[in-house]
Amino acid sequence: MELEVNGPKVFVRIDELYQMFAGTIADIFGNFGNLITQTTVSLFVVTALLMVLGYIASRKIEKRPGGLQVLVEKVLNMLYDLVEQTMGKHNLKFAPYIGTLFVSCMFGSLIGTTMIFRSTTADLSVTLAYALVTSVMVWYHNIKANGFIGWLKGFTEPIVVMTPMNLISEVAQPVAMAFRHFGNVAGGGVLTSLIYAALAVASKAIFSWLPAYLITFVPPFLQVGIPAFLSLYFDFFSAFVQAFVFCLLTMVYVAGACPPPAEEDNANI
Amino acid sequence: MDVNAARALGAAICMGIGSIAPAIGEGLAVCKTLESMARQPEIAGDLRTTMILGCAVTETTGIYSLVVALLLIFIGVN
Amino acid sequence: MSVVMDAFESFVGVNVWTMLFAWCNLLILYLFLKKILFKPMKNMIDSRQKEIDDMYKNASDAETDANAMKVSYEEKLSHANEESEEILKTALRRAQLKEEEIIREAQLEASRIHERAQEEIELEKKHALSEVKNEVSEMAISIAGAVIGREVSEKEHAEFIDSFIDSIGE
Numbered sequence: 001m002e003l004e005v006n007g008p009k010v011f012v013r014i015d016e017l018y019q020m021f022a023g024t025i026a027d028i029f030g031n032f033g034n035l036i037t038q039t040t041v042s043l044f045v046v047t048a049l050l051m052v053l054g055y056i057a058s059r060k061i062e063k064r065p066g067g068l069q070v071l072v073e074k075v076l077n078m079l080y081d082l083v084e085q086t087m088g089k090h091n092l093k094f095a096p097y098i099g100t101l102f103v104s105c106m107f108g109s110l111i112g113t114t115m116i117f118r119s120t121t122a123d124l125s126v127t128l129a130y131a132l133v134t135s136v137m138v139w140y141h142n143i144k145a146n147g148f149i150g151w152l153k154g155f156t157e158p159i160v161v162m163t164p165m166n167l168i169s170e171v172a173q174p175v176a177m178a179f180r181h182f183g184n185v186a187g188g189g190v191l192t193s194l195i196y197a198a199l200a201v202a203s204k205a206i207f208s209w210l211p212a213y214l215i216t217f218v219p220p221f222l223q224v225g226i227p228a229f230l231s232l233y234f235d236f237f238s239a240f241v242q243a244f245v246f247c248l249l250t251m252v253y254v255a256g257a258c259p260p261p262a263e264e265d266n267a268n269i
Numbered sequence: 270m271d272v273n274a275a276r277a278l279g280a281a282i283c284m285g286i287g288s289i290a291p292a293i294g295e296g297l298a299v300c301k302t303l304e305s306m307a308r309q310p311e312i313a314g315d316l317r318t319t320m321i322l323g324c325a326v327t328e329t330t331g332i333y334s335l336v337v338a339l340l341l342i343f344i345g346v347n
Numbered sequence: 348m349s350v351v352m353d354a355f356e357s358f359v360g361v362n363v364w365t366m367l368f369a370w371c372n373l374l375i376l377y378l379f380l381k382k383i384l385f386k387p388m389k390n391m392i393d394s395r396q397k398e399i400d401d402m403y404k405n406a407s408d409a410e411t412d413a414n415a416m417k418v419s420y421e422e423k424l425s426h427a428n429e430e431s432e433e434i435l436k437t438a439l440r441r442a443q444l445k446e447e448e449i450i451r452e453a454q455l456e457a458s459r460i461h462e463r464a465q466e467e468i469e470l471e472k473k474h475a476l477s478e479v480k481n482e483v484s485e486m487a488i489s490i491a492g493a494v495i496g497r498e499v500s501e502k503e504h505a506e507f508i509d510s511f512i513d514s515i516g517e
Binding site for chain 2: 184
C-alpha cells in the first residue's frame with residue numbers, strides 16, 4: 001500500500017533563517033525558514049473566497065427582501081440568537097468576530113475536499129493561532145475588568161495551593177482547543193487517504209486471476225463511490241461540528257471574562 | 270527489537286487503549302440524552318445540539334491518542 | 348529566498364510564518380465582513396424591526412383612542428336618552444296641568460252659563476207672568492165689563508185684578 005502522510009509542502013524558503021535554526025530546535029517546532037507552504041496558499045484562497053461570498057451576500061439591501069437576502073438574514077439571525085443565548089445580551093458586539101471565526105474554520109476545513117488545496121486547519125499552526133486569539137481576548141477582558149493585579153490574584157482562587165493547577169489549566173485551554181480541531185481535521189484527512197489507498201489495493205486484488213503485467217493497468221475503480229459516503233462524515237459533518245465547538249468554546253470562555261454590567265450596579269447598591 | 274516494529278506496536282497499543290474511554294463516555298452521554306428526550310420530547314432539538322457538543326468535547330482525549338499514533342507511524346522517533 | 352521542490356514540513360509542527368499569515372487573514376476577513384456584511388445587515392434588521400414596532404404601537408394607540416371615544420360617546424348617548432325622558436315627563440306633566448285647568452275653567456264657565464240661564468228664565472217667567480197678568484186683566488176687565496155691563500175705571504180694575512192674582516199666585 002503506497003501512502004505518504006506528510007505535512008504541508010514548502011514552496012518558498014528563506015535559506016539563511018533555515019540554516020540558522022536547522023538542527024537546533026526539535027522537528028516539532030518547525031523550521032523558521034519555511035516562509036510559504038501549502039497552508040499559506042490555502043489560507044489566501046479561503047480568505048479570497050469568503051470575501052467574494054460576503055460581497056455577494058451583502059448586495060442589494062432592501063426593506064422588502066428578495067430571495068437571497070431572506071436566506072442571509074436567516075443565517076445572521078441564527079448567529080445573533082446563538083451569541084445572545086451563550087454570552088448574554090450585553091455581549092452582542094462579539095457576534096461579527098464569532099461569525100468570521102466560524103466561516104474561516106469551516107471553509108478552511110472544507111477546502112481540503114477539493115484535492116487541489118490542503119485544508120488550512122490540518123496544520124497545527126493555524127488552529128494554534130486561532131486558539132491564541134481566543135486566549136488573548138480572555139486575558140484582555142479579564143485585565144480590563146479586574147486590573148492586572150486582580151487578574152493575577154484570580155489564579156489563587158479559591159485556595160492558594162490551587163495556583164499551579166489554575167496556571168496549567170489556563171495554558172491547557174488554548175492547547176486543547178487547537179489540538180481538538182487539528183486532530184479531527186488532520187486525522188480525518190489521513191483516514192480518507194488511507195481508505196483511498198486501501199480501495200486501490202482492493203480493486204487491484206479483485207483481478208488477481210489475471211497475469212501480473214495486466215494488473216498494473218487496472219484502474220482503481222472501487223475508489224469511485226465509496227469514499228464519498230465516508231467523506232460526508234469525515235469532511236462535512238466533522239468540519240461543521242468542530243468549527244461549531246471551537247466557536248462555542250470561544251464564546252463560553254470570553255463570556256466568563258465579561259460579566260454583565262448590571263451585576264456591578266447591584267453590588268454597589 | 271526493530272525500531273519500526275516498536276513504532277508499529279506503540280501506535281497500535283496507543284490507539285487501542287485510547288479509544289476505550291471516549292467511547293464509553295459518549296455512550297453514557299447519548300443514553301442520558303435519550304432518556305431526557307423520552308421524558309420531554311418538546312426540547313429534543315436543544316438536547317440534540319448539546320449532546321453533539323458534549324460528544325465533541327469528550328472526544329478530545331481520543332483525538333490526542335490518534336495524533337500520537339499517527340506521529341509514531343509516519344514521523345517516528347529519532 | 349529560494350523556491351524549494353519536494354520539501355515537506357513535519358505533519359505535526361508549529362511554523363511561526365503560518366501563524367502570522369493566519370492572524371493577518373483573520374484580521375482582514377473580520378474587518379471586511381464587519382464593514383460590508385454585518386453592519387449594513389444589522390442596521391437594516393434593526394430599522395425594520397423598529398418600523399414594525401412603531402406600526403404596532405401606532406395601531407394599539409389608535410385602538411385605545413377609539414375605545415376611549417366609544418366609551419364617551421356611549422355615555423353621552425345614555426345621557427341623551429335620560430334627557431329626552433326628562434323632557435317628555437315635564438311635557439306630560441304640563442299637559443296634564445293644562446288639561447285640568449281647562450276642565451276647571453270649562454266647568455266654571457258652564458256653571459256661570461247655567462246661572463245666567465237660570466236668571467234669564469226667572470226674568471222671562473216674571474215677564475211672562477206680568478204679560479199674562481196684563482192680558483188676563485184685560486180679559487177679565489172685558490169679561491167683567493161684559494158681565495157687569497158697565498165700564499169701570501181702569502185703575503179700580505187694575506187694583507181688583509192685582510189683588511185677585513196675588514191671592515191666586517200664593
